[in-house]
Amino acid sequence: TRSTRPQRLLNAVRKHATRGDPQSVISAIDHFCRHSEWAMNIGDEKGSILDSVVSELNPEKVLELGTYCGYSTVRIARLLPPGARLITLEFNADYAAIARQVIALAGLEDRVQLVEGASEDWIPRMKEHFGIETFDFVFLDHWKDRYLPDTKLMEDCGLLRKGTVLLADNVICPGVPDYLQYVRNSLSYKSCYFKSHLEYTKAEDGLEKSVFLG
């Protein structure tokens, strides 16, 4: 049977990256997506904005919604101190299998926990199953119609604290209008928009950074 795009992306990482070198994994994926096949990774331009938000925050407890092939997982985890932990949720088992290998090639499995399943099933279990009190940083990049319900679910489960930062990908393309309206109008968030481009294209897209005010 034909290979899948994630499998071809993993092959490119195996071929061009250096095991244990996260930057080489990132560069291999960006090269593959620019020159071989577009894929829905956050990419290098928006990825630099993600890097700056993570570096400034120095989070200990991170949640990523939507792993896909693990590109943003590697971008975030490479900036975390060894004691920090990143939990990443992926619904699609095939994507999860690829992402595990990408994360291992980057040598970051010690600070990443990839969980397969639906965000709405796992968010309510974060405390009792992973011993998480609250998250310092949440990266939203999964199904666009899940950003808002999952944000409300995280609030209801007490997983956000005063100062928790939410960073949402694709707020323009494909777009998350209900989520944007919520975080920009709610008195519980201080929100700002980082204008950029859809990964590997000239189309406008951007990231929305929202600080939970408690």
Ligand SMILES: O=C(NC/C=C/[C@H]1OC[C@H](O)[C@@H]1O)c1cc([N+](=O)[O-])cc(O)c1O
């Ligand atoms: O759907 C997107 N992401 C949602 C991913 C959905 C998949 O990952 C979580 C779930 O397992 C699903 O199979 C997306 C789509 C585009 N796009 O240009 O279409 C660009 C992006 O950056 C995106 O994150």
Ligand SMILES: [Mg+2]
């Ligand atoms: Mg995205």
